[in-house]
Amino acid sequence: MPLALLPWPAEVETRPGALRLDITAPHEALPLAQHRAVDGPPEGYRLLVDAHGVRIEAADDAGAFYARHTLAQLVGRDDEGFFAPFVDIRDAPRFAYRGIMLDVARHFHSVATIERLIERAAELKFNALHLHLTDDQAWRLALENHPELAERGSSTSIGGDPGGHYGRDDVRRIVAHAAAHHMTVVPEIDLPGHTHAVGLSHPEFAADPVLTPSVLEVVEEFGGGIPVPGEPYTGLAVGFSSLEAGAAGLEGFLREVFAEVAGLFPGPYLHLGGDEALGTDRADYRAIVDMAVRAVAATGRTPAAWHEAGAADLPEGAVYQYWGFVTPSEEHAELARRALVRGGRFVLSPADAIYLDMKYDADTRAGLAWANGPTSVRRSYEWDPAAVIEVPEERILGVEAALWTETIADEETLERMVFPRIASAAEAAWSRPLGSAEREWESFRARLAGLGPAWERAGIRFTRSPEIPWL
Incomplete structure (x- = not known):
């Protein structure tokens, strides 16, 4: 061993x-x-x-x-x-940025749960926690200049489960705990799509839902009903919502929101989302993202966005988070190339490798399987950040594992989905390229087995994948 x-x-x-x-x-x-x-x-x-x-x-x-x-x-x-x-x-680490993302919009998770995730991620040498704070289902951050966002937009979760939001003291506690573990918190305010919850308090900024066949298919499969303007949305569908580019006062609103978010989170990055804006006209998409970029720039922070923002005009040095597959589609590859030409840097989050909410196998109780089917521990491990999209390694800022919470409502389920595959992302972010010395599957599975007893002593409820010879 x-x-x-x-x-x-x-x-x-x-x-x-x-x-x-x-x-x-x-x-x-x-x-x-x-x-x-x-x-x-x-x-x-x-x-x-x-x-x-x-x-x-x-x-x-x-x-x-x-x-x-x-x-x-x-x-x-x-x-x-x-x-x-x-x-x-x-x-020493291969990449400067080594993150884990937690979606707290689809299901609310307590400050204590977030603190425990920080501690356990830091033990594996992660240095960033990305909090997905807003989505169609909820707005989870209480703001002094716009208290109505959380007051109207945080009452529930997917499936009608309990909601919640984070106040200023909660944010200070999370940020301080992260700093004590050498982690930076990256807040995300997702736009122009994933914004149904904004329309609960600001209908003047919200376009009507666009009910595409894919939205209706998700409603048919998972339930949750059709999204209705002015009513909380508790389903799983994506791509139906949008901000209205021509809405009076929208840019001022975004400036106020991002200014306060920057004051709460002292890290270098503000994440403006930009993904799955399927119901947004392309010209409107660019206009709204441009507004958000100007709002972030006014705070002095670096804008980060999902890789679809390659279709907009982010400034040189902006961070693009790639969430496509290990083998990209031509559309996603083209967006990455456009971001590269604009001087972008990249965080790799390939969905069919390190989206931690994907099922381990067909029998996994929680999770989804849209990213090329279930993601085994082996598949989560056998990829290399430099081999995903055609960009020089020096333009890769790092790696981020992502945990979306459509099906993850409690801490035990969260832990079982995160562990052990979080270790795959940790090694991709820190260690040498795949195939180098110990950076290969047989070594990894043996070392992971050796770490199992420590996780048990720490009370971590991890998935005992049959791929690993657990001690």
Whole structure:
């Protein structure tokens, strides 16, 4: 059994012997580490365990933080107690951005649930939490300058399940907890589609629903009824809603919203959505996205958007989040090429690999299967960020696993959908390219099996996929 390290470090040298630890739980090993600041890549570190103890060298606090989590993964136990094997690890991330997205619009999830997700993602060296705060089903963020958005738009969830929203104190708590774990929170206000909830309080900004055959098919399969202007929507259909480009006051409204969002979330990115605006005229789409980009620019933040925004005019350096398949359609590939020409950077979230709400197999209780059918753990692992869309690796900002919550209403279901496939995304974001040294399936499945007992001790309710030889 190899060292149960996830994600796999850049360089690992193992040596005979082990350091005995006078502790009663694995994480108690962390205070033993002696930390020395050195020059090196951001978030990188060296972890040395030998007969003299544990030593960490890191260029920044994040590197030391990740080194300690690597140490915690190394800790084993035998009849004599806890120990750490002698190793010399030199490590740094492949990509600067390593994110997980949580959709809190389709189903509301508590601050405590979000905090636990932050903690567990940080242990796998993720450094960004993307919160999908608004959609057709709800507007989850309370704003002082527009309290009506949450007051009217957050009362329910898909299927009529309970709703909820986050106040300013909730946001401060989430942001602070993320910062303590070296994670940045990226807020998303989705537009011009996915905006039915906006129309509950601002009908003057909302176009009439566009009921395409695909919308009607989803209603037929999943229920939820036809979307009705002015009434909360609790179904699963997408692509029917839009803001009205010519609505008086829309740009001022967007400026007020994004200004307050920027004040609540101190990170460098504001995500403006831009996806699945199927009911929006193409000229109107560009006009509304341009309004949103100007609103984000006024805050001094970098705009991020789903890759469909390649059809609009985002500024150089903007971030495009690709959610198409590992093998892109020509339409999605063309949008990526247009974004590349405009100087865009990319976050990779291929739906048929690291959309964590996809079923593991046909028998999975929760989840959907529209992204090329169920996504096994192996399929979630066997892809490489640089091989998805034709862009230079230096223009790839990073990788983000996404959890949409149409079918995920509680924390146990959330955990079972996230774990273990989150580890696939962690390794794609941090480690070397697929096929390099330990970055291959057989090594991964063995190391993942070795991490299972630690997840059990932490109380994580993970899916015991038969693909993994769990210990």
